[in-house]
Amino acid sequence: MADYRFVTRWHLAAPIETVYGALSEPPAWPHWWPGLVAVELLATGDGEGRGRRYRYLWRSALGYRLRFEVNVTRVEQPRLIEALASGDLEGIGRWELEGSATGTRVTHLWRVRTTPPWMNLSAPLTRPFFAWSHHRLMRRGALGLARHLAAPLVGPVEMSG
Template sequence: MANYDFMTCWHLAAPMEEVYKAIGQPLHWPHWWPGLQGVEALDSDGEQSHGQVTGRVYRYYWQSRLGYPLCFDIRVTRLYVPWLIVGQASGDVEGWGCWQLTEAAGITRVRYRWRVRTTQPWMNLAAPLARPLFVWSHNAMMHNGALGLSRWLQARLLDGSRC
């Protein structure tokens, strides 16, 4: 398996509670996040349910910038409103992700850490040569997410290079 450790930062001129509300409602992400084809809320039995709570499972269907699909589930393992969401991933990627929000002077900093390994055999075989492309694709998708969220919130997106 190929391992990846990504850190993404977004800075939005919006109140932290508004940013958290948008990030904390993944069923709405396809409305603002290009490349995200769909999200389903599943409970522990796999039944559809609504709202985000600890233990809830969401299934994400992504179309990468390189054209390959990814499908994975995220189980919410920690949730501290309005500043932290942590989830465990399984499916085409396995690992964990953590959304962390802070606010200063009306600017919300969003940090997303994504530590995963790929499980698809073709991705693992291609990783030694294609790793830079996979990293580029991830970064492009995250950039699209920042742009989409800023439009959704009608908030200015600032330089997010400083984590």
């Protein structure tokens, strides 16, 4: 399996509660996040969101599709959502939010392995393309969320991995 670790940072001119509210409702993401085809709620979890399960279908900029489920394992409203992914991608995802004088800083950690054989076999050659595709999806997500919240981005979208 090929391992990936991506860190993305967004800074939105919106209150932390507003940003958290949008990020804590994945079934609404396809309305504002280009590249996300569908999100299906599979389990509601507890009142805080722990135990929620979702099925995602993403379409990459390179044309391939990724299907995976996410199980929310940790929630600290309005500062943290952490989940385990399984399916075409396996690993951990985490949204961390921090209020600032100009809005909300968002850090997304995505530490996953690919499971489709074609992705793993081609990883030595295609890793840079997969990283580019991930970064493009995350940039489009930042811009889409900014439009959705009518809250501009403060500074550039920062990405590593």
